[in-house]
Amino acid sequence: MEYFELNNGVKVPALGFGTYQMPSSITEENVSKAIELGYRSIDTAQNYGNEAEVGQAVNNSDVPRDQLFITSKTQTSGYRSTLRGIDESLQSAKLDYLDLMIIHWPTIDNSGTYKALEDAYKAGKLRAIGVSNFNSNKLQSLINHAEVKPMVDQVETHIYWQQKKLHKFLNENNILHESWAPLGEGMSPVLSDPEIVKIAKKYQKSTAQVILRFLTQQHIMVIPKSTNPAHIAENLDVFDFKLTDDDLATISNLDQGHSDVNWPSSMGQEAY
Ligand SMILES: NC(=O)c1ccc[n+]([C@@H]2O[C@H](COP(=O)([O-])OP(=O)(O)OC[C@H]3O[C@@H](n4cnc5c(N)ncnc54)[C@H](OP(=O)(O)O)[C@@H]3O)[C@@H](O)[C@H]2O)c1
Numbered sequence: 001m002e003y004f005e006l007n008n009g010v011k012v013p014a015l016g017f018g019t020y021q022m023p024s025s026i027t028e029e030n031v032s033k034a035i036e037l038g039y040r041s042i043d044t045a046q047n048y049g050n051e052a053e054v055g056q057a058v059n060n061s062d063v064p065r066d067q068l069f070i071t072s073k074t075q076t077s078g079y080r081s082t083l084r085g086i087d088e089s090l091q092s093a094k095l096d097y098l099d100l101m102i103i104h105w106p107t108i109d110n111s112g113t114y115k116a117l118e119d120a121y122k123a124g125k126l127r128a129i130g131v132s133n134f135n136s137n138k139l140q141s142l143i144n145h146a147e148v149k150p151m152v153d154q155v156e157t158h159i160y161w162q163q164k165k166l167h168k169f170l171n172e173n174n175i176l177h178e179s180w181a182p183l184g185e186g187m188s189p190v191l192s193d194p195e196i197v198k199i200a201k202k203y204q205k206s207t208a209q210v211i212l213r214f215l216t217q218q219h220i221m222v223i224p225k226s227t228n229p230a231h232i233a234e235n236l237d238v239f240d241f242k243l244t245d246d247d248l249a250t251i252s253n254l255d256q257g258h259s260d261v262n263w264p265s266s267m268g269q270e271a272y
Helices: 024-037 051-060 079-093 110-122 136-145 164-172 194-203 207-217 229-236 245-252
Strands: 003-005 011-013 041-043 069-074 100-103 129-132 152-156 176-180 220-222
Touching: 024 041, 024 051, 024 229, 041 051, 051 069, 051 079, 069 079, 069 110, 079 110, 100 110, 100 152, 110 129, 110 136, 129 136, 129 176, 136 164, 152 164, 164 176, 194 207, 194 245, 207 220, 207 229, 207 245
Parallel strands: 041 069, 069 100, 100 129, 129 152, 152 176, 176 220
Antiparallel strands: 003 011
């Protein structure tokens, strides 16, 4: 596993395990398997309805809590409901703290919502805080009023939507770029792109592994999701090779500069 460092000094695994659309009935089993295999970071959300099962897997694991990095996301707007929501997440997951809590998407009261994250951070309930699906303008206005600088922005990022402008903004502000849908959510043809197929053959890796390596080499945290045991193992096995500068340039050129899903609309290229 490789690690990145957040702007408050907290270390975060470069690659974690996503749980979006993972039914709660199979989440504990899948997360436990992922931790056994060596995943150390798990991404859940209030909206996914599986925080309790992620927490069960964490609490039943032999891996010490301080070696795991658990992320959740708010689905509230405003100070009071967000503070309450954070406590409910902790109770539901039966955890004393979360490693990262992010605002899932921009709300009508971003500053109140973020203030709740800041207070929970100061109270030791969260080791890091940040946002998701925030474009640079929205993030800049949040930073202008924040007491605690956000540490992460989790946004749709894959080889066809590389978020180059936002990536530059995040680097300049020392905010970690985290990718959701690194493999195109299984709906995009990223995994069968002919250039990726060629590069994968050269390294004797799968196309998914080449894509995950490309993103992590760009200093982008990834959280691929799978319920297929072979894919879960394969996605973790990406740190024993390094793409050359030529291969990085080839993949960089595959960027189409737009989203696959156009959600949320504020993340469109024209928003920058
Ligand atoms: N902040 C947000 O708004 C937001 C939005 C979306 C997602 N997320 C987070 O980001 C995580 C990842 O995104 P995602 O789940 O949407 O999409 P993803 O990880 O890009 O893709 C998941 C799909 O890829 C397939 N897959 C995984 N590994 C594969 C492999 N090695 N070979 C072939 N197919 C493979 C999976 O099918 P199998 O199960 O068959 O392997 C599944 O259909 C989520 O789970 C969630 O935690 C956050």
